[in-house]
Amino acid sequence: MRILIATAGSRGDVAPFTGLGVRLRAAGHQVAVATHDTFAESVRAAGLEFRPLPVDPRAELASAEGRRLLRAGSGPGAVLQLLRLGRRFMPALGDGIADATALGTDLLLTTSTTSALGQVAAEAAGIPSIGLYLQPLAPTREFAPAVTGTRSLGRSGNLLAGHAVQAATDQLFVPAVRGLRRRLGLPPLGIARARRNHPVLHGFSPLVVPRPADWRPRLEVAGYWWPADRPDWQPPARLLDFLATGPPPVFVGFGSLVVPDAERLTATVLAAARAARVRLLLQSGWSGLAAEDSDSVLTVGDTPHDWLFPRTAAVVHHAGAGTTAAALRSGTPAVPVPAQLDAPFWSARLARLGVSPGPVPLRGLTPARLATSLRLTLDDPRYRTRARAVATALAAEDGAAKVLAAVERVSANS
Incomplete structure (x- = not known):
């Protein structure tokens, strides 16, 4: 079966699908990944076909609209700013997904950022599609919407807020979906209606986010999907x-x-x-962190987290879904520094799991606050003990196997 994975966003929105693509290819499928040009090398390095999608995500996040999104953080203001940021490039993204699908596809796998547009492309091509989401986005009574960063609003409040956020987020895609349906000769169909029975597998562990009991059928929690291994990578001597x-x-x-x-x-x-009397490994990333190397500080570039994190005392990170998963996999305690959208949600999950003393939000980050959290994390052995127990549990899961099973069901019915 010719499978296309269409994903858009940052590195954390792409990396898990390289490993998933490798598993699908090992099962005998032809696998392509449609994403931004900046990730072409990592897709090809995994032995997968690359199909380009428009938009430079780093440039968008560095733009004036992107900076306003950072200032908005999480909550309703962030959702509104996300609409402003994304609406201008969604039509081009929809065209890119449709064009990538037309290159030869039997099954389209979409993410939360490509699903609304991908369903249109799949309908036009006469092929099935499955959603693969890295965040729990469907409304539920069990927790507040992940992208709002809010604490529980009570069971009824959580559900109402979830529907409100979902309706607001749909507005990000509505103009592009309408335009793409017209371009492809399809009759009008609303996003909510198209979503009603669409199957979605979620790429996080049920240990971290158990499946809500009130989710509709065909929404499942599969387990984590890990980035593809990099067998040719070698750590630099200085590291x-x-x-x-x-x-x-x-x-x-x-x-x-x-x-x-x-x-x-x-x-x-x-x-x-x-202040915390610790040695430091700075990873520059898109944030541009950099310092002069010394006996106590080293700046590194892109380094596989599965190799690096187990060799550290603690992981201070922005609490994106991908880095949160990598830290949990490593068995290393964490100090999350959430800044926007779903980061406060994952930070709270880390604290609930007992692998972190709690978040130090970027907006209020000071040397004293970060140093205090570091010392608490390192001096209390319970965080490392719990982190190792969680890592052991995650090692026994196989999130990719559930995707493989779903794909085989589609293949059998084709």
Whole structure:
């Protein structure tokens, strides 16, 4: 079966699907990934076909609209700013998904950022589609909407808020969906109606987010999908030397988060490390963290988290879905520094699991607050003990197997 995975967003929205694609290919399927040009190399390195989608996500996040999204953080204001940021490039993204599908596809796998448009492309091509989501986005009574960053509003309040956020988020796609349906010669059909019976598998562990009891049928929690291995990657000598010449360092990296003042953020982190008396591994990422190398500080570029995190004392990160998963997989305690959208949700989950003392939000980040959280994380052995127990449990799960089973059911009915 010719399978196309269409995903859009940051590295964390792409990396899990490289590993999933490898599993699908090993099962005998032809697999292509449609995403942004900036991720072409990682897709091809996994042995998968790359099909381009428009938009440079880093440039969008660095734009004036992207900076306003960062300032909005989470909650209704962030959802509104997301609408403003995304609406202008959604038509081009829809055209890109349709064009990628037309290159030869028997099954389309879509993510939360491509599902509304991907369902249109799949309908036009006469093929089935399955959603693969990294966040729990369907309304539920059991927790407040993940992208709002709010605490529980009570069972009724959570459900009402979930429907409100879903309706607002749909508005991000409505003009592009209408235009794409016209272009492809399809009759009008609303996003909510198209979603009604669409199957969705969620790429996180039920240990982290159990499946809500009030979700509709065909919404399932599969387990994590891990990025593809990089067999040709070797750690640079300077990194091996740094790790060997002292106690395990604290990792600090904010992944695909684009910040307006990288120097100020770096200075805050360095001051916190000095106050907490820890060695530091800075990962530059899209945040642009960088410091002069020394016996206590090393700046690194893109480094596989599954190799690096187990060699650290703690992981300070932006609480994106992908980095949260990688930290849990490593058995290393975490200090989340949430900034926007679903990051507060994942931060709260880390605290609930007992692998973190709680978040230090980026908006209120100071050297003193970060240093205090670091010392609490490192001095209380319960966080590391619990982190190792969670990692052991995750190692026994196989989220990709549930996707394979769903694909085989589609193949059998084709």
